Amino acid sequence: MSNKKKILQVAATYIGTVVGAGFATGKEIVEFFISSGVAGLLGILFTGLGFIWIGTKIMRLSSQYGFDSYQAFNDYLFGKKFGLFINSLFLVILFGTTSVMIAGTGSLFQEQLGIAKIWGILFIVLFCFLAMLKGLQGILTVNSIIVPIMIGFTLLIAYLTLGNPTLSHWSFPFPELWSDSRWFINALVYVSYNVTMAIVVLAPLGNEINDERILKWGGFIGGLGLTVILLSSFIVLGTLPHVKTFNIPMAQAIKAYGPLIHYVYVAVVFGEIFSTVIGNVFGLGRQLQNWxxxxxxxxxxxILLICVCIGLGDFGTLLAFFYRLFGTIGLFILFFIIFFPVFTLRSQKRLK
Known part of the structure; x- marks a missing residue:
């Protein structure tokens, strides 16, 4: 496989790992960026820089130190004793977020297709089990297909929105850019949650690729791609009145373009959710197998049975609760990742 193809595969896997139910449906964008008005654009730019820098760093560290799982990454970073606590925390977080993804699929089927929620849940569970039979290679393959379609579709909808005179105006209030600090806090929590959870896939990916140049460019393109998707989604959702009232706000915005594009969107969202679910289940599986x-x-x-039981709850409620809680916890982990060299020698001593 050529280096260019590997770079794109790394980038696609990074994007696919981060883009989950909340991201794909637009619920996360509303919760963390649209809620700050136009200042949310600053939050997106800050988030994009965080995705590029920290995501790349995680993969490079995994390549350099041979971290084949997020457990190994955390053990080295925090030491074995505290690392055990962090890994246990990751286990809870992964179960929570995977449950949110599964709940999102149920909401997608129910709200957009008129199919009972349980069928959507069973559908994604079946596909996830089949993908897991291929392990990490299955994740790489799925993301190589889904992510280009997702980016292309998101850019198309943003282009159509900007070109439509009846839709190309933002419906949310415009607070003063510098008098409201929520955009910064929201962006920080958003980055911490998504990047720390991405360790589940980025750590073994960095170890397997083990090529500095490929990981650098893959992390850069992946982070840039996530930023483009966020900006495009922000443009589209900003035109939707009462955007906070919808569980799947992006679907409501897209309905204006007719049933064909709407159904294509539903398929794309399912693919986006699916790509994150398999990444989470992969990470959970590796940890639980050791135990x-x-x-x-x-x-x-x-794993899937437990997540289905939790995922039967309301998607919007689960997302708002789990993402903010885990994002706040992730700030602590993010601090250690950013200042990794400072703690390296101390961590090594604790491992001896």
Whole structure:
């Protein structure tokens, strides 16, 4: 495989890992950026820089130190004793976020297709189990297909919105840019949550690729791609009145373009959610296998059953609760990642 293809594969996997149910449906963008008005644009730019810098750093560190899982990454960063606590925390967070993704699929089927929520949940669970049979290579393949379609579709909708005189005006209030600090706090929490959760896939990915140049460019293009998607979604959602009242606000905005584009959107969102779910299940499976010593298939079935039980709750409520809570916790982990060299020698001593 050529280096260019590997770079794009790394970038696609990074994007696919971050873009989950909240991102794809627009609920996250409303919660963290639209809520700050036009100042949310500053939050998106700050978030993009965070994605590029920290995501790349995680992969490069994993390549340099041979971290084949997020457990190994955390053990080295925090030491074995505290690393055990952090890994346990990751386990809870991953179960919570994967449940949110599954709940998002149920809402997608129910609100946009008129199909009972449970069928959407069972549908994504089945596809996830099949993808997990291929391991990390399955994740790379899925993202290589889904992510280019997702970016192209998002840019198309943003272009159509800007070109439509009846839609190309923002409906939210415009607070003073510098008098409201929520945009910065929201962006910080958003970066911390998404990047720390991406360690689940980025750590083993960096170790497997093990090429500094590929990881640098893959991280840069991946972070840039995430920024473009956020900006495009912001443009589209800013035109939607009462945007906070919808569980899947992006679908409401897209309905203006007719049923064909709407159904294509539903398929794209499912693909986006699916790409993140398989990444989360992959990370959960690796950790639980070390603890339970069961076969991979049994571990995956156990994970999916637990997440289905939690995911039967309301998507919007689950997202607002889990993402802000875990984003705040992630700030602590993010601090250690940013200042990694400062703690390296101390961590090494604790491992001895």
């Amino acid at each position: 339970l010593h069961l076969s991979q298939n049994k571990i995956v079935i156990l």
